[in-house]
Amino acid sequence: MLKSWPLVNNTSLLLILFAAIAAALALLTALRPELTRVRGGKILAFMALCILPALAMWAGVNEHLERSTSTQFCLSCHVMADFGRSLYVDDKSYIPAVHFQNHFVPADHACFTCHTDYTIFGDYKAKWRGVHHVLVQYLGKIPKPDEIKLYTAYNNRECLHCHAGMRKYEEASSHHKNPEMLAQAATNQLSCISSGCHDTVHDVANLKDATFWTPKAPQGER
Amino acid sequence: MTATLMERRIRWSGLLIAVGLLSQMLTLPLTHPLAFVGFIVLGCPLVAAGILLFLYSLVSHDTP
Numbered sequence: 612m613l614k615s616w617p618l619v620n621n622t623s624l625l626l627i628l629f630a631a632i633a634a635a636l637a638l639l640t641a642l643r644p645e646l647t648r649v650r651g652g653k654i655l656a657f658m659a660l661c662i663l664p665a666l667a668m669w670a671g672v673n674e675h676l677e678r679s680t681s682t683q684f685c686l687s688c689h690v691m692a693d694f695g696r697s698l699y700v701d702d703k704s705y706i707p708a709v710h711f712q713n714h715f716v717p718a719d720h721a722c723f724t725c726h727t728d729y730t731i732f733g734d735y736k737a738k739w740r741g742v743h744h745v746l747v748q749y750l751g752k753i754p755k756p757d758e759i760k761l762y763t764a765y766n767n768r769e770c771l772h773c774h775a776g777m778r779k780y781e782e783a784s785s786h787h788k789n790p791e792m793l794a795q796a797a798t799n800q801l802s803c804i805s806s807g808c809h810d811t812v813h814d815v816a817n818l819k820d821a822t823f824w825t826p827k828a829p830q831g832e833r
Numbered sequence: 834m835t836a837t838l839m840e841r842r843i844r845w846s847g848l849l850i851a852v853g854l855l856s857q858m859l860t861l862p863l864t865h866p867l868a869f870v871g872f873i874v875l876g877c878p879l880v881a882a883g884i885l886l887f888l889y890s891l892v893s894h895d896t897p
Contacts, residue, residue: 627861634854637883641847644840656843660887664850664880671857671876675869687865731869745866 626670633663679731685722688748693756693815694722701824704811706804711830715773718830725769757816765812767796770803842890846883853879 636659639646646652678684686695698711698721707725710716716724723732730741740762747753774780775797785808786792795801803809857876860868 623861627858630854630858630861634851634858637847637850637854639847641844641851644843644847647840647843656887660843660846660850661884664854664884667854667857668877668880671861671872674861675872678864679866679869681864683864684866684869741866742870745870748866 622674626667626674629663629670630667633659633667636663676731680720680723682719682721682723688744690748690753690756690759693818694759694813696818696823697813697815697821698830699823699826700818700821702811702821705814705821706809706812708824712824712826724772727769727772728766759815764802765804767799767801767803771797839890839894842886846887846890849879849883849886851883853877853881853883 636655640656640659647656682695685691697705698708700708703709707721710725711718711721723729728734728737730737730744733740780786781793786796792801796803804812853876856879857872860872860876
């Protein structure tokens, strides 16, 4: 199953080391400001109080942004645990489970691959919702997993990132029940998941009756 | 402006940056939304304030 935290990889260790060196130099400059009276001290102060902290901040933001696309990040809040379990349902009608288990989406970035406009990666409204989710997690009333719904209807764009142009998608007889079907899907007039075709998504309300696949190797930790 | 005032600003700048970087370091081992928010809301403003204070101390310093 998926690990949530802590996750210390080589990049994190390097960043922590870099931030530690930058913090030590900043502290040295703070404790001995008289060093800046000589040329060498001025250069040290400029490095310690401008260049190094700016670099550490930039690298840290990049690392956190990259991590926030990981499956572990999304499932690290308890309320999302059932959504994580739904990825292991042993039932081919569960769209996220089929994609996750067969690596049609990267297992370690499974959530972000299909929810590209969520929280920090969406518009300003989505960013505010992300902050709101954190506030609710710690200060509010946490909804039950089956009460969690998307704010807006799922956009076919997320499916068509991969499926558009795919032979199996374009030639499937079920996609030609009417001649306009593919065109309607492409323009989001006909929803892939809520038009009665691929409508079993996470379905967390019915997980208690589901059977689960047990992977031989851990998923989403590569 | 005296050198003492500039050094005081540099001291504050260094302290802000050190505290900011330490708080950022605490968030880096964690893959969690709270770590992300802590980094952005606490660590980054402290470091940014320290850098800005240092730069302000440079431009506001009169050479005797």
